[in-house]
Amino acid sequence: MNKKKKNLINVAVLIALLAIVLIFSYFLPSSSMLFVVLKKGAIYSLIAVSMNLLNGFTGLFSLGQAGFMLIGAYTYAIFTIPLAAREQVYQYFNGGIIHFTVPVIVALILAGLAAAIFAFLIGLPVLRLKSDYLAIATLGFAEIIRAIFQWNALGPVTNGSNMLKMFPSFDSIIKDLNKAPFFENLFISSPWIENFLITMLPILLSGICIAVIVMLINSSYGRAFKAIRDDEIAAEAMGINLARHKMISFCTSAFFAGIGGAMLAMFQATIQASAFKSGMTYEILLIVVLGGIGSITGSCIGSFLFIAASEWWLRGLDSGKFLGIDAPGIFRNGFRLVVFSVIIMCVVLFWRKGIMGDKEFDIERIIQWFKNVPVRFRKMIKWFKNFGKKKGEVSGNE
């Protein structure tokens, strides 16, 4: 299969997925969990990919993702809360000190930039450290950032430890758009199309961001990152500027984590600094592991699976009924997470490569896999036949 044909197939797959979402948004009520999973999964994909860029492609074990997301989310919220709502949001701080707003898209970019600038400042001292020290130092910085944002003295900007709300969310952006004079009489104001657009907005945004990351990885910078990951000393000997490339990777990762954080804010419609704990970073790390360290598509698949399982499929484990089994005594609040973490431990211990390993989603390989099914089936039968015989005998038969 040549490259052109492969691209064509990939595009066809994307269009097919889009069509499926469109069909589902027509038939399912807008409250269906599917849409929540699609939206949140898309946001987590972006964050997981941004973490994978560091951990999987550059070999820097950083655990600061929650901190960068926090900066992104707060930057977005602070700059977009409508002026009219500020009095109410900043009720303890006399309406705050920022009295202007910027358009949503500018705020998103600002969110990324703010996170990247912080990452640059943090990176200057921290990137000199190696493996676990780097992990613990970045984790520490995330905690410091959280403390600073909750500090009462910064209340006029960050609202202290209180919640930020009333900024534009995915819902309100699309709904406002539909109320705008141009769109008012068009068909898109029908509820199911509105729901489709609300679902597509985060998917589109993170799709663009992930595309940029993929382009970076495929460029000469990406090759330098991989060289650093595989052998730092050899990479340096080949003339790669370690400090510079590590910094580029760190800042890019933070930039997209910041945008991811802003999108999470848009999804949730309210944010609070106390939610961005180290547990959040751990979750994202586990998504990356689930998908495969060093695989972009793996991270995306991993995050959709993670979100679908935790928000939707395993819900029944929390509410008393799962797969038709009714046992409110066992299936009570929190059981879902227990099952979930057991699954993740199994992946970490027995299936270390995750779903994709360090390979990318490839239509050709899937076709090949299906072609090989008969061969594998025959092998399996052979294995069963030989089961119980001694090893020497098996090799003798062959």
Place this chain on the structure above:
Amino acid sequence: MDFLSDNLPYILSGISVGGQYALIAIGYTMVYGILRLINFAHGDVFMVAGLMMVYLSSWAPLYVTIPLVIILTVLLGFIIERAAYKPLRSSPRMSIMISAIGVSYLLQNISLYITGGLNKNYPSIPWISDTITIGTAVTKRVTVITPILTIVLVVALVILIKHTKIGMAMRAVSRDFETSQLMGIKVDSVISYTFIIGSLLAAIGSILYFTNYPGVVPNSGAMPGLKAFVAAVFGGIGSIPGAVVGAFIIGICENIIKGLDTMLVTSGIIKNPLGLATFSDAFTFALLIIILIVKPTGLFGEKKTDKV
């Protein structure tokens, strides 16, 4: 003298918290010394010990509960090592660290399920939670007991490491993993002993720590765990006296920061409180970053060189 009597409560509780951190930090520093692994689950083992105390004390008298909690915690530490770290011994360090994070996530979620996310009241242990007065400060007896007990335990541990066979094996393994294996040391059992000692001290630390606090929640182990790790790094990872000194410094500084607002207001330097208590956690990490930049080996650490 006025200053001291005004701020005695903060310093006292700082020393007490420092002792509790020290008991956790030893677990981190020993495991890191041998396996080069940040055992992220250690803080959660500490929390689980607290929860076990809560549940067991509701049906057994304290003189049964306390030994039982210690035994169960040791067992937990042992099982975690065997189940989650041993299978990964030959894989890259990142996978073991991820496994440790996974265990931490699992323990927190199990506790969340069992407690239902509610704050569980820690039983008050008669003699040690009595209130006493030292100078101007009114405090619980545990505040005084902690540092003494910590120092006794640390001295015992140092003797164990310096003068017994297993201690010698531990030192050998931490110096050179492969060579000690070649010399006939059973590395697996040495590692298990390390986890057992670490969990034992964490269990004692948890009894002392939670006596001072109203209750246990599933993530109440995370923060003390991270701080104890910072203490271990600060003192020089792999060094037990270093971990203890680091833990005391962090405990005292943290409590002084908590009381800094009141101190500054009473001494007239500032008029209104600044809310600096928010930074008591952040301070620990700032300290970590400073020490990693200025002296990465910590206060008592030995310098290691990487070979190509």
